[in-house]
Structures are given as C-alpha cells and as structure tokens.
Amino acid sequence: MTLMTEPASRRAVFNAAWEQGFDPATAELIAHGFNHVYRLPRAGVIAKVHQPGTSAEAAHRQNRIALWLLRNGIPAPRPAGHTTQPATADPLLVTFADDLGTGPAANPHQLATLLRSLHSLEVPNDLDLPAMDPFPELARRITALAPTAVNGEQRMRLRVLFDEARERWAAAAWPEHRCVVHGDVGWANTITTAAGPALLDFERVAVGYAWQDLAAVAWDRDAFGGNSADYAEFAAAYGVDVVRHDRGRTYQAITRLSALTGCVTALEVSGALPRWQEEAALRLETVLAVPSPRLPWSWRMSSTLAVEATR
Numbered sequence: 212m213t214l215m216t217e218p219a220s221r222r223a224v225f226n227a228a229w230e231q232g233f234d235p236a237t238a239e240l241i242a243h244g245f246n247h248v249y250r251l252p253r254a255g256v257i258a259k260v261h262q263p264g265t266s267a268e269a270a271h272r273q274n275r276i277a278l279w280l281l282r283n284g285i286p287a288p289r290p291a292g293h294t295t296q297p298a299t300a301d302p303l304l305v306t307f308a309d310d311l312g313t314g315p316a317a318n319p320h321q322l323a324t325l326l327r328s329l330h331s332l333e334v335p336n337d338l339d340l341p342a343m344d345p346f347p348e349l350a351r352r353i354t355a356l357a358p359t360a361v362n363g364e365q366r367m368r369l370r371v372l373f374d375e376a377r378e379r380w381a382a383a384a385w386p387e388h389r390c391v392v393h394g395d396v397g398w399a400n401t402i403t404t405a406a407g408p409a410l411l412d413f414e415r416v417a418v419g420y421a422w423q424d425l426a427a428v429a430w431d432r433d434a435f436g437g438n439s440a441d442y443a444e445f446a447a448a449y450g451v452d453v454v455r456h457d458r459g460r461t462y463q464a465i466t467r468l469s470a471l472t473g474c475v476t477a478l479e480v481s482g483a484l485p486r487w488q489e490e491a492a493l494r495l496e497t498v499l500a501v502p503s504p505r506l507p508w509s510w511r512m513s514s515t516l517a518v519e520a521t522r
Contacts, residue, residue: 213263214483215303220247220260223300228258231292231307246414250310256291257311261304269414270297270304275338276413277308285328286409317401317408319441322428323448325401325410330390330421343392343419345468346377352475360478360491368499369471376467383464384457385420392419396427425453426465434470436507473510474498 217240224247228235233254242248247260261270274290274297281287288308297304317325334340353369361369393400394415402409428445431437433454446452454462474494481491490511497508 214245214480215243215247215260215263217243217247220303221249223260223303223305224249224251224258226300227298227305228254228307230298233258233292233307252310254291255310256307257288257309259306259308260300261297261306263302265304267297267299267304270306271295272338272340273413273416274306274308276340276416279335279338280329280410280413283328283332285325285332286404286407287413288409288411311402311404311409311411314403316398317403319428319445320448321403321408322396322398322401323445325408326393326396326421326424327449329393329410330424332391334389334391334418340391341417343394343417343423345472346373346380349373349468349472349475352479356475356478357482360482361495365495365499369475372467372471372498376464376471379460379464379467383461385461386422388421389418390421392417392421392424394419394423396424397431421451422453422456422461423465425449425451426462426469429454429462430466430469433466433506434508435510470498 220243221238221240224238225235228238228251233251233256235249235251235254235258237252238249238258239252240247241250241257245262249258249260251258274295277287277290278295281289288311291307291309292298297306299305350373353366353373356366356369393410393413394417395412400410400412402411425446429442432439432442446454453465456462474491474497477487477491477494481487494510497504497510
C-alpha cells in the first residue's frame, strides 16, 4: 500500500489551489490518513488530496454526491472552484469544498436524523453509485498482503474467516429495501455548523442496506468502548436497534466483516508505517483467536489509522 507523504500532498494542494484561484499560502494539514485534507484559511475552503490510485471519476463522484445531498436538504460541504471536476496535480487528484468550520461532531440524535434523511431518499439514477459489495475487494486485499505482514498459515486462516463472513452475510435477514448508504459512518465524518449538522466524506457512498450504516455506530460502542448511552440515544432517534434485529444475526454478519476488514487494513498500513506493526499484530491475534476475546477490544480507533504519513 502506498501512502502519501506530506510534502507530496502539500505540493499537490499548492499547484491545484493556484489553478482554481485559491490562495494556499497558509494551508494547514488537518487530516492525514489515506487521503490528506488541508484547510486553506485565506480562501475559506478545504482541499482533499485523494489517495494515490483514485480515479478522476471516483473523485468527481464525491463532489456530485455532495451536490445531490444539498439539493435534497441534507447539509454537506459544497464543492468549490471553477469546476466540480478534480484538479490534477500529477499524479494526485485534489478537490475543493467550502470550509464548514471547526464545530463539534453531530450528537447521536443529529447523526440518526441525518442518516434517516439519507436512507429515505430515492436512489438517484445519474450518480452511477456502485452496489455495496465489500467481498471482492477484501478478497483481493487478503491475497495481496505482504509476506512480511502475514505468514502462509495466517493468510490461510484469514481466508477461512473471509469465507465464514461471506456465508454469514448471505444468510443474514436483510431488509427488502435498498437505499443510498454513507458507507463510512462515524462521528468524525460529521460536523455541527451554524445551520445544523452536516455529513462529510462521501468516498464510500453506495447502494446498500441501511443496516450497514447503523451497525457502524453500534460497532464503535462494542468494539472500541464507545459510549453506550450515545448508541442508545442514536438507536431510539433512528427508530431501529440493528443489534437486536433478527436476534442479532444481521449485526453479527456485518461486524464479522468489519473486524476482518479492520485487521487487513492495519496489516496493509504496517508495511508503509512500521509504527503500526504492533497494532497490526494485535488485530491479527484478535481475529484469529478461538474463541474471540470479549468486547471491547483494545484496538486503536480505525479513524486514527495511518494518522501520520511518512515524511
């Protein structure tokens, strides 16, 4: 896995900003995981440098999704610049959006309201949203794990867990209705503004099941020790407790996949960021353990993965 360095992403932001008519002189790096995000105070915009390998179509789709949400009354950062197309700062792509400020994340009731609004929208025909099918990509990623990350036996056991997760997914009691899902729900992907709470980051928006977004909030509580009262408030406001649906089997299908994906991500990142080797080893030990350790686990939050790019 290739992670951007800060000098590379900063050069991309400066080149793209001047091209779009924005002053990048005081650009501040505010998030640096797989993508890098900069605040440009003089221009009042946020710049997102997309991770290497992102297609122009995928980057542009994120801007189009933001505009679609705004048209449907769901607050989101409005794309900024001369065009909604991503700026090319070879070999990286950069998109710009209005800066919504530094407000706190949405509270549980607000997040539930945002997701209810999103899930109630008719699936648009003009955004070419992919169907949410995480298994083909995850299978490829397990195969591509470096020998320094997993040995042959560990890779084989990960594949067994993958097959079990896919079987549980196929047997789960999914709702008949499919809708637009955010795909990366978390408090970090929301912000409260003067106009109310807004959704952020549309990289993984797809057509799937509402349960997938809801389970992500419950998973924060169960796997990472999130506040139980926050989840209770969220579930009450949304009107569904996905943990209880079908005696918990749907939730278990989603979280088995979440655990495996989180482990594989850490293993990938550890190759580029050696400081993550200890975390990757912990996650691998956790998912391969029989029986699984009791929740919550002592994993670091997924949102902090690769928090420092190599310099």
